[in-house]
Amino acid sequence: MVEFSALGPISGIPDSDMDTVQRLYRVWIRKYERNALRTEYYNAHERVKNLGIAVPDKLASRFHACVGWPAKAVKTLADLSVFDGFHLPDGEDTHGVEQIMDANRFDLIVPETIINAYTHSCAFLTVFQDPDDGRRVRVIPRPATWSAAIWDYMRNRIKAALTITDIDEYGDVTDMNIWLPNMVYRCFRNHGAWKAVACPNDWPYPTVVPVCYDPQAERPFGRSRITRPLMALTDAAIRTMLRMEVGAEFYSAPSLWFLGLDPEAFQDKWSSLVSSINSVSRDQNDEIPTLQQVRQMTMQPHSDMLRTIALMVSSETSIPVNDLGITMDNPASAEAMMAAERKLSREADRQNHLFSYALEETIRMVVCLQEHIPPSDMPDTLTGIRCQWQPTKEISIGARADAFSKIAGVSEAFARSETGWRYAGFDHDDIADIMDTIRSQDARGILDRLVGDAGKAQKQDSETQQADATETRNAGESADVGGLTA
Secondary structure (H helix, E strand, O other): OOOOOOOOOEEOOOHHHHHHHHHHHHHHHHHHHHHHHHHHHHOOOOOOOOOOOOOOHHHHOOOOOOOOHHHHHHHHHHOOOOEEEEEOHHHOOOOOHHHHHHHHOHHHHHHHHHHHHHHHOEEEEEEEEEHHHOOEEEEEEEEHHHEEEEEEOOOOEEEEEEEEEEEOOOOOEEEEEEEEOOEEEEEEEEOOEEEEEEEEOOOOOOOEEEEEOOOOOOOOOOOOOOOHHHHHHHHHHHHHHHHHHHHHHHHHOOOEEEEOOOHHHOOOHHHHHHOOOOOOOOOOOOOOOEEEEOOOOOOHHHHHHHHHHHHHHHHHHOOOHHHHOOOOOOOOOHHHHHHHHHHHHHHHHHHHHHHHHHHHHHHHHHHHHHHOOOHHHOOHHHHOOEEEEOOOOOOOHHHHHHHHHHHHHHOHHHHOOHHHHHHOOOOHHHHHHHHHHHHHHHHHHHHHHHHHHHHHHHHHHHHHHHHHHHHHHHHHHHHHHHHHHO
């Protein structure tokens, strides 16, 4: 376990907040060991937990094997959560959401935040007004290994949070941020003394948004995809591979026994094994030594055990066993493969729904801080923002096109909406181009109608004027004829 020095007093933080800071620091230290352990399993840095029965510890210490099942459990589900931007009310970006996404690289921070959440149960999106950059609002992801938070069960949100931003070569923390309501403390340690710089903001609670996997009432920060059963099964798989590796060494060199032969007859046993021609002389009684070969061990029991462990991992993670590198004697049917995919896609749909709340809250917080809008006065153009994800199920382009044409044939509005084109399988950028084209065509059509209506009105006015002139001329001619008659 990594040892961290205790947190001393911090100049610049009042005593009323210091108790919360100390509590956050204790939470981080208490959770660090398990978070670091899951990071090791994700990176395949786990060590052999030898039982010391079949394989000596001396051999086990020299064995290095990597089993990537924990990373597979994280990435397989994370690959189904593909962020596809935000749906804006009326399609108008009145608050510069696209510019915020580009400036903070949402296309990068969202995937890495999701992977961290699946690895450690949660990750955090911090929203910070940087005083060194004109109070520009930044969104920075933070992993659970270098963060801690306290949950407010009364208000169902984060009460306070801590993020570690730097440590020295001895493992001591030298830089961290404390997130409290209406305040962020930037803390620095110099020559053993802590100092804090207060950065007030207009937000009534900490500007930290949790991104969690499978949160529960008693576990608001969720749980990890790298569960205890998965770590235990990974250890069992490594031990099985260790036994297979040691067995392969004996399997490669056959065990030979010469009965009635002096052991000193073979000075170099390895040379005798690899030589194509060998000879053995008779013994002192002029008898020929008897040669016997011990039956080689089989690798089948180890392969069967590894297959059994993979089946248990598949059950724990809902990942098809074929994706774990195990080939079954009877290949899975198409129905079985679809059933396995449905398990993951349903879980991904549920998680995308939970992730949407976090991302929507983050983007609203950024806009409100930039435009100095209090949460109580948030306009409908912000409350109506919705997060969009690419479909989790694989559907052929032909099937999508057929469904789109049938629905559009019934409802023309479907073919002219973002929802319709997203249903057809287009991504965020393509849909934006399509909607711009539709709006341009609509505007051109409106202009054409206005020009046409103006032309019609002008023509009608001209015809009316001509009719009036003709009627006036006819009336004058009638008066002249009447005068002549009289």
